[in-house]
Amino acid sequence: MKVKTLGQFIIEKQSDFPYAKGELSRLLRDIGIAAKIVNREVSKAGLVEILGETGETNVQGEKVKKLDVFANEQFIAAFKAGGEVCAIASEENDDIIPIDTEISKNAKYVVAMDPLDGSSNIDVNVSVGTIFSIYRRTSLSGPGTILDFMQRGTEQVAAGYIIYGSSCMLVYTTGKGVNGFTLDPSIGEFCLSHPNMRTPQNGNVYSINEGNYLHFPDGVKKYIKYCQEEDKATNRPFSSRYIGSGVADIHRNLITGGVYIYPTTTKSPKGKLRLLYECNPLAYILEQAGGKASNGAKRIMELDINELHQRTPLFIGSSQMVDKALEFMAKYKTEEV
Numbered sequence: 001m002k003v004k005t006l007g008q009f010i011i012e013k014q015s016d017f018p019y020a021k022g023e024l025s026r027l028l029r030d031i032g033i034a035a036k037i038v039n040r041e042v043s044k045a046g047l048v049e050i051l052g053e054t055g056e057t058n059v060q061g062e063k064v065k066k067l068d069v070f071a072n073e074q075f076i077a078a079f080k081a082g083g084e085v086c087a088i089a090s091e092e093n094d095d096i097i098p099i100d101t102e103i104s105k106n107a108k109y110v111v112a113m114d115p116l117d118g119s120s121n122i123d124v125n126v127s128v129g130t131i132f133s134i135y136r137r138t139s140l141s142g143p144g145t146i147l148d149f150m151q152r153g154t155e156q157v158a159a160g161y162i163i164y165g166s167s168c169m170l171v172y173t174t175g176k177g178v179n180g181f182t183l184d185p186s187i188g189e190f191c192l193s194h195p196n197m198r199t200p201q202n203g204n205v206y207s208i209n210e211g212n213y214l215h216f217p218d219g220v221k222k223y224i225k226y227c228q229e230e231d232k233a234t235n236r237p238f239s240s241r242y243i244g245s246g247v248a249d250i251h252r253n254l255i256t257g258g259v260y261i262y263p264t265t266t267k268s269p270k271g272k273l274r275l276l277y278e279c280n281p282l283a284y285i286l287e288q289a290g291g292k293a294s295n296g297a298k299r300i301m302e303l304d305i306n307e308l309h310q311r312t313p314l315f316i317g318s319s320q321m322v323d324k325a326l327e328f329m330a331k332y333k334t335e336e337v
């Protein structure tokens with residue numbers, strides 16, 4: 001089979017955007033380069049020097065693992081070197097990172113990212129991932145500002161994730177479908193392995209941390225019981241699959257069909273996942289693959305955003321499964337989401 005690298009694919013698809021003069025293409029290539037470097041370190045994570053914790057905690061109050069810091073630094077360095085980005089928002093940084101270098105003075109884009117999602121799984125060799133979201137800047141010139149990030153998910157220019165698992169995959173969309181690339185370590189290139197990814201309209205996998213069951217909204221409790229009932233006509237009971245690494249769960253469900261839910265809990269009364277650099281990019285990908293993403297009442301990509309690390313409940317995956325869960329949420333609604 002003829003191999004098509006990420007670089008070849010990006011250039012080929014550039015004609016989809018006649019107005020673009022290659023900046024987005026270069027930015028996507030910069031992401032691919034940083035992903036290869038992070039993957040190399042993640043695959044060595046079993047070695048001592050980068051395992052364990054820095055002892056610091058990030059803005060989420062979570063213990064920061066060295067690989068988190070490494071991944072954050074690699075992507076920031078790649079974006080700065082590429083010159084296409086005027087500001088970065090990262091899960092690892094309280095505030096935005098404005099970029100004001102000579103080569104970025106005409107930068108058109110801002111990037112929001114979770115550099116290493118699921119990092120609590122690093123030490124136990126479970127897949128982790130990077131999630132990124134790209135917007136056109138709204139500010140006119142100079143370094144970007146926080147207002148450049150206060151845009152609804154529908155304004156995204158591109159979004160994607162890298163999953164560092166049994167193989168390293170880059171999955172992204174620029175609004176014309178979803179394509180998946182697998183890293184071939186023998187040539188150090190991401191190669192097109194999953195062209196035009198479509199998620200099944202239905203599935204029989206549900207992903208949720210049932211340890212929080214007692215504190216879930218009634219609609220979620222009822223949906224979980226629905227998933228567990230015997231009913232051959234609808235392939236129930238469904239299978240429960242929850243890795244604890246959102247990118248891994250959502251990537252599996254994208255391919256096999258399924259639904260991932262992180263609802264409100266007492267510990268996370270607004271949900272745990274972040275709207276800007278987790279939910280919106282994942283929502284863009286799932287919608288472009290024929291799936292759906294909601295906060296339990298509203299389309300994720302239409303939610304207003306007014307703070308960088310804003311959290312939201314997330315129901316994402318096969319459209320018919322998300323719809324079913326939303327039916328239960330509407331029927332047993334207790335408060336405005």
Ligand code: P6P
Pocket residue numbers: 117118119120209244245246247249272273
């Ligand atoms: P819990 C990882 O921290 C994450 O943001 C998602 O990737 C993952 O699905 C979820 O949180 C796990 O959270 O509370 O179930 O351990």
